[in-house]
Amino acid sequence: MNEEQQSLLLNSSSRFSPPQGVKLSYGTAGFRADASLLPSTVFRIGILAALRSLQTRSVIGIMITASHNKVSDNGVKIADPNGGMLSQRWEPFADALANAPSPQNLILLINEFVEKEGISLDGVGVVEVLLGRDTRPSGDALHEAAKQGVTSIVGAVATDMGILTTPQLHWMVRARNMGMRASEKDYFEQLSSSFRCLVDLVPTEKIKFDGVNDKVVVDGANGVGGVKLKDLGRLLNSLAIEVRNSSEDGGILNDGVGADYVQKEKVVPHGFGSKDAWIRCASLDGDADRLVYFIVPPESSGRIDLVDGDKILSLFALYIKEQLNFLNEKEDLNQARLGVVQTAYANGASTNYLKQLGLEVNFTPTGVKYLHEKAAEFDIGIYFEANGHGTVLFSESFIEWLEARTNKISSGSKDSEGEKAALRLLAVSKLINQAVGDALSGLLLVEVILQHMGWSIHRWNELYHDLPSRQLKVKVADRTAVVTTNAETVVVSPPGLQEAINEETDKYPQGRCFVRPSGTEDVVRVYAEASTQETADTLANSVAKLVDQFLGSN
């Protein structure tokens, strides 16, 4: 690097010292920690984003959020040129940068890395990094740190996109790199117009309004999603959305609210109660990339019936499969490959249901990046984690095919079911976020599919019955001692642990159990499923004991 570049970096990085005695890791989905520990990390991620932008000659995104973590935490993650997660090849560099002890050390690392990656730091041309942040109070200061990082690479500029949901930022990065309009207004317009298009294609005999089913009530986790959903809702006249726990209500972010709380605790979030019995309710997480639905049974004393990511996936799969059947029925025009992707956390009943539909079910390790990558192998790939992260991906060639098919229609009639199916699938590809799972677009797709089917949330929830399950965490001396394979379903190390788990699991009808090291917390997680809640609990507890025996506690 030349002298100008070097002194720029030395100067700016001397203003952001890394915290002492803390080791930070990019983890499953970016850095997360108490916000006070993060300025230097976010600054350095600014540098990394600028380098990635130089290498790819594309727009890159930085999102400042800690999703469902408590309000005093924050975090940072990168959106790659296609709007997806940062290339996994760059993650070790992110770790090394974040933990470099001094500005000199940082420069050494950058020099080494740009040489290895063939990135030229000659300052020729301008590259751009888009910055987004959620509603956390620490967001402004961290935004400033990111900006300083980006602009300490000659030729890189940072554009403030303001307060956004994570999926909005990813959507914008993708749109910009595809030469499309990419403002927040464009995002809302694309979602609302494709939603309206799908509503117009709902079979007329299915349209019914019965008072209870017209409205969806959404828990916004006291985060950014609630406010954005209100903005989006104003553009939709065929759907009534009531938002509670929006960040304007004064409640605390993710405190007794939000998709993570609802899914893990299976209890009503703040602001919901017996008055909501039988109503269709949904919950977003703090940065609105997760969505779950729930039902409050009457006299439930706080418990809910959870309609989780697996059920959202099943609903999407059913609808899309129906459209593909319409397409193929008469004309045999297209043999699109439809695939679904789940993780080991998917309830066994959902997997059975999907297989009974005749679908190809694939498994990957936990974490959006793995599911997304697998789903991208299909013409239509639907992926969801049980916790509500997921989306539907369409291949470029299938979208082109649909466009050609629907162009033919616009010049002629659009009466046949095959033609309507092509229009619907094209609208779905525009509605559902192609960059990353997005609670807002997911919610609109669920809503229009329920209208299409003429279903209440109860009818949807009855697609199959979840097997009882239990999740536990075990504190161990070193969680990295647990090494797994087969999409985290089999432990290969420490030796003997898997055999012991198998022996235990075999004792329970419909028993299934796996353990894996968490990617976000210093624990080993245990998941167990069995035919009754009692046996699922017993299985989870016995396996937690095995983990403790094999790995020992601190």
Ligand code: 16G
């Ligand atoms: C992160 C992942 C999520 C995964 C969770 C697992 C993204 C955007 N988020 O939140 O997909 O389910 O980690 O956490 O990839 P765990 O490793 O602690 O169980």
Ligand code: MG
């Ligand atoms: Mg999130």
